[in-house]
Amino acid sequence: MKLSPLKWILRCLAYVWASPYTIAGIAIGLILGGRFQRIDGVVEIFGPRIEKALGRMPMPAMAMTFGHVVFGVHAVALDVTRRHEAVHVKQYERWGPLFVPAYLAASAYLYARGRDGYRENPFEIEAYAVDTPDFSQRES
Template sequence: MVDAGDDLIVIPPRPSALQKLLRMLALLAGIVWALPLTLVGLLLALPVVACRGEVRLVRSGRVPALLFSGRAADYMLERHPFGAMCAMAIGHVVIAERSSLTRRILTHELAHVRQAACWGILFPFVYLGASAWAMLRGQDAYWNNVFEIAARKAERHA
């Protein structure tokens, strides 16, 4: 429901069965399209589960992700080859540090999950391409990467 001012209240139309079906198919297509990345993410998350870590289902809108956290996740993220980080998303998998996971960080990572659902197996390549593009313009490969900019923008709505 949207308050359009004064006494006028606009009620958005309910989605039709066809719209619901198309949304469900788009969601499934995103999951399948990102599946190779998700499988890599699940492989990386295996030690988290093996060390009695926690697994939770989280969502960004309709897009689901598995959130892994625990001792092994903390260890992995603190020693990440690209530098210590609070969390990372690989396909529909998010691996997060226990002590620093906030709603804002989760929102950021779920933005990357949505990006992976959109770009699928191409995502790592377009992400690196965006970093290369930023560097070619004399900017920072991480901070000026368009995917990171979009994820930081999503954080503001956390």
């Protein structure tokens, strides 16, 4: 797909804006010896040590997004969660370095009021709104 010059510049700016998390994600993926694949402009990383790390999170996850990097417990998990995580990638493009503080602040605000800081988090509500499994985009 060919982008107009303006859209191309905006795409570049989105990558730059989210890059602190993307760079951290790539570094973590290299340290954990993950397998890398690139799908739709996103680097996906999976492997046994990624699976172990995601399982040790306060809320164990099948996948987790860092900028333009998505970690998955394995390749199938990445397939299943791709649409959901793509929404988080767009959120990183919108919020840039502010994304994680904004996400955590929303969760803390909800938890402090006895509500579900994950499922009721506006960032998750937006992501779950498009959440249906999609097996059509897997590259081998």
